[in-house]
Amino acid sequence: MADGEAICRHIIYSRKYITERFGKRVQPEIMWSPDTFGHPVTIPTILNHAGIKNYYLMRAGYRYSAGGFKYPLFLWKGPDGGKVLVLNSLYNNQITPEKVCQVAVEFEKRYSLKESIFVYGVGDHGGGPTRKDIERKRRLEQKPAIPNLVFSTTKRFFTLVRNKKDYPVVKEELNPIFEGCYTTHGDIKKANRNCENSLLALETFSVLANLLGKRYPEKELEEWWRIALFNQFHDILCGSAISESYRYSLKLANRVSFDSQKLITETLNYLSESVDTTGEGYPIIIFNHLGWERSEVVEFELPQQLRGKKVWAEDRGGKKFPVQEIGKKALFFAWKIPAFGYKTFWLKEANRREKENTPVIFGSIEEGFLETELYRMELGLDTGTIRRLYDKKRGREVLQRCSSVAEDPSSWWAEYSGNLLRLFHERPHPMSAWIIGNIFRIEHLFDREEMKLLEFGPVRWIVSVKRKYNYSRIEQQTILYPNLPWVDFKVIIDWQEKGSIYQGVPMLRVNFRTAFKNPRAEFEIPFGWQDRTGEGRELPSLKAVSLSEAGYRVCLLNREKYGYLVEGNNLSLTLLRSSYEPDSLPDVGEHKIDYRLLFGRIDKSELTRQAISYNRSLFVCVARVHSGRLPCEHSFLQFHSKNCVPTSLKKSLDQKGLILRFYEVNGKKDKVSLRFYFPVKGLWQSNLLEEKGRRVSLNLKKKPLMLGINPRSLNTLKIRTE
Numbered sequence: 001m002a003d004g005e006a007i008c009r010h011i012i013y014s015r016k017y018i019t020e021r022f023g024k025r026v027q028p029e030i031m032w033s034p035d036t037f038g039h040p041v042t043i044p045t046i047l048n049h050a051g052i053k054n055y056y057l058m059r060a061g062y063r064y065s066a067g068g069f070k071y072p073l074f075l076w077k078g079p080d081g082g083k084v085l086v087l088n089s090l091y092n093n094q095i096t097p098e099k100v101c102q103v104a105v106e107f108e109k110r111y112s113l114k115e116s117i118f119v120y121g122v123g124d125h126g127g128g129p130t131r132k133d134i135e136r137k138r139r140l141e142q143k144p145a146i147p148n149l150v151f152s153t154t155k156r157f158f159t160l161v162r163n164k165k166d167y168p169v170v171k172e173e174l175n176p177i178f179e180g181c182y183t184t185h186g187d188i189k190k191a192n193r194n195c196e197n198s199l200l201a202l203e204t205f206s207v208l209a210n211l212l213g214k215r216y217p218e219k220e221l222e223e224w225w226r227i228a229l230f231n232q233f234h235d236i237l238c239g240s241a242i243s244e245s246y247r248y249s250l251k252l253a254n255r256v257s258f259d260s261q262k263l264i265t266e267t268l269n270y271l272s273e274s275v276d277t278t279g280e281g282y283p284i285i286i287f288n289h290l291g292w293e294r295s296e297v298v299e300f301e302l303p304q305q306l307r308g309k310k311v312w313a314e315d316r317g318g319k320k321f322p323v324q325e326i327g328k329k330a331l332f333f334a335w336k337i338p339a340f341g342y343k344t345f346w347l348k349e350a351n352r353r354e355k356e357n358t359p360v361i362f363g364s365i366e367e368g369f370l371e372t373e374l375y376r377m378e379l380g381l382d383t384g385t386i387r388r389l390y391d392k393k394r395g396r397e398v399l400q401r402c403s404s405v406a407e408d409p410s411s412w413w414a415e416y417s418g419n420l421l422r423l424f425h426e427r428p429h430p431m432s433a434w435i436i437g438n439i440f441r442i443e444h445l446f447d448r449e450e451m452k453l454l455e456f457g458p459v460r461w462i463v464s465v466k467r468k469y470n471y472s473r474i475e476q477q478t479i480l481y482p483n484l485p486w487v488d489f490k491v492i493i494d495w496q497e498k499g500s501i502y503q504g505v506p507m508l509r510v511n512f513r514t515a516f517k518n519p520r521a522e523f524e525i526p527f528g529w530q531d532r533t534g535e536g537r538e539l540p541s542l543k544a545v546s547l548s549e550a551g552y553r554v555c556l557l558n559r560e561k562y563g564y565l566v567e568g569n570n571l572s573l574t575l576l577r578s579s580y581e582p583d584s585l586p587d588v589g590e591h592k593i594d595y596r597l598l599f600g601r602i603d604k605s606e607l608t609r610q611a612i613s614y615n616r617s618l619f620v621c622v623a624r625v626h627s628g629r630l631p632c633e634h635s636f637l638q639f640h641s642k643n644c645v646p647t648s649l650k651k652s653l654d655q656k657g658l659i660l661r662f663y664e665v666n667g668k669k670d671k672v673s674l675r676f677y678f679p680v681k682g683l684w685q686s687n688l689l690e691e692k693g694r695r696v697s698l699n700l701k702k703k704p705l706m707l708g709i710n711p712r713s714l715n716t717l718k719i720r721t722e
Helices: 004-022 043-049 097-111 131-140 154-161 186-211 218-230 243-272 604-615
Strands: 030-033 054-057 073-077 083-088 282-288 294-301 311-314 320-322 324-326 329-337 341-349 362-364 369-371 375-379 386-391 420-426 439-444 450-455 461-469 472-480 486-495 505-513 520-525 528-532 535-540 544-549 552-558 563-567 570-577 589-600 619-622 633-635 637-640 644-651 657-664 670-676 682-686 705-709 714-720
Touching: 004 043, 004 186, 004 218, 004 644, 004 657, 030 154, 043 054, 043 073, 043 083, 043 714, 054 154, 073 097, 083 154, 186 218, 186 243, 186 644, 218 243, 243 282, 243 619, 282 294, 282 329, 294 619, 311 329, 320 329, 329 341, 375 472, 386 589, 486 505, 486 570, 520 535, 520 604, 544 563, 544 570, 544 604, 552 570, 552 604, 570 589, 589 604, 604 644, 637 644, 637 657
Parallel strands: 030 054, 054 083
Antiparallel strands: 073 083, 282 341, 282 619, 294 329, 311 320, 311 341, 324 329, 341 633, 362 369, 369 375, 375 386, 420 439, 420 505, 450 461, 461 472, 472 486, 486 589, 505 570, 520 528, 520 544, 535 563, 544 552, 552 589, 563 570, 637 670, 644 657, 657 714, 670 705, 682 714
16 A cells, blocks of 8 residues: 555665664665565565565465465566565464474475574564573574574575575565455545655655755655654554554644645745746746646636636636636646646636637536536436446447336436445454455445535536435535546545444445456556456555556546455445444544546556546646746656656755656556756666666757666666756
8 A cells, every 4th residue: 555655765764764773884685574464566676676685574475375375485576577585484473393393394395495494573563582482492402303493684594595496486466465454544544645645746846946946855854754654554554553543643644744735835935936927917837746747627726806707827828728716716727737847827807708619518417417528427317326428539338328227217227327335234253454354235325315516617517416324424526527538526424334343344335337348457556557357356556446448448546545346347446444443433424535537548657647646736826926037837857758657756865966766667668758957967777775876878969868668667867966
């Protein structure tokens, strides 16, 4: 559930911490993960990029079963071809003659090794040795039939065995387990995503402001990253801690979100003061901290003087975009915002005689249909769910069409409709926060109290459907845009369903039944994607899951959830789960949950960009009119690639330059085109630790700079600016 960039920060800041605490430079040779609940296949890629060749884990080893592990030692190969040597031992071991001998025999029998390793400890999952362990070891040293026991280190063992044997090669992800943890305690999941998004945005905006002379907040970022990373500890982020833990962790997370957002606002104000905003109207600057051009709807506070009037947002080229007023807020479609840059628009009162020549939404809630230039949506009047979603551009059904039954027009197979809330009831079972138990009943939430058009205008329409279930109240909002190939959804829930040892666990999912016959399922993982079979199990994903067939995709994006279920052509996102131990009331209360249905002929690199964009919105700064040194539209760094996606732009650890990280998504060799609009003194293909690697020849007369990129690779560029 940790973002790829968060995993990078774990490695960087752990190394820095150890260096500061122990007073020497630490070479990170071993990744130590004693209790991680499953491992994405890209972990070897990340570790290789950090120069880490060895990995120790105690849980979720390759093909774990009650009978033990298939391989205690194996080479784990990432999608890019990088390998790490993995040691997989038992959990919370104690030193006993039987266990020690069993491990020694296993290593000799399986690998012909005279050396084996026995990892032991007590406490919270792999803690330190006890006096009893040490005393038993000393007594066993006197037994002639017992192998020689030596207190040693994992590093020494890896060094000893690395080149002694051709170990089995594993190319798969390592067992995701404890599937309840992908949803339990939704508050900490949302807080985690907010912290990741805010800190990555702050890093990039701080780089841009630093190029203009503003101090880079190195100390603040490190402090806030460490808090965010602390909250990714497995029994916090996984929702498997006691309630007091979440009061503490949420307080920390909220502080990070508040303080980082405050600093982002300060940084954007600094940047806006350097922009030339002279022109007719009220200037508004849209900032894009991501590495690709974006066109999206933005929300901002409308100046008092323009409220209640017909307003346009106009760019320097004279292109006009209608503004939709919503109370004190307003919306408009911000078109072509440059990568790592910004674009200025001017808000103007429209001439009454001006005709709108923009895409529109039309339809009738009473008749149950809504239509844009790109798609047609039909709603069930009795349920408020989606009966049909038709892609007009491609001429195909997006979701399985729910036709009425000929003999009874009032019946139309509503259980197949889209955006359908389904309540699953699990039987009581142990470890309810961790494990999804046996499902004994499924309820479809068809009944509605109200369906109405909540908002309509030239920028978006919102349909609101309200429901009641027991003591819970649910509002589903469906949000349509006239010129965008997706539908947004918001669920506002006062959740009062409680789990218990007597009633079991209620779990809420939203389901979309696609029109595919035999789709391929792809789940987003750190710096990549994972193909999985649609077998009806809860499985983890970061920001998106895609079903595809013959090049056409239907994708379900989210802003705060991690648990998905794919079963055939059904695509579900798990919204809430009311486990009852160790926290008896983890999710009772109010929730606002956003997700997006994206569809069309989209490759994985574009899907990745869309998923990141959905999570990391454009930023808006209502500026004042003044003449600045920067043009009204500008990109500080242009990054062009069909298959590669940038994930971060930040200041280097030595504060002498910048770090740009990106990865190749589609499994193809590629070329990256770079244009720098600031002075560059040197460029290196670096690693995760930001050590200088191969120097890239800089020919400032030859633009753009082209770099060859390997398939599935993780790449870090170190850009010297001082």
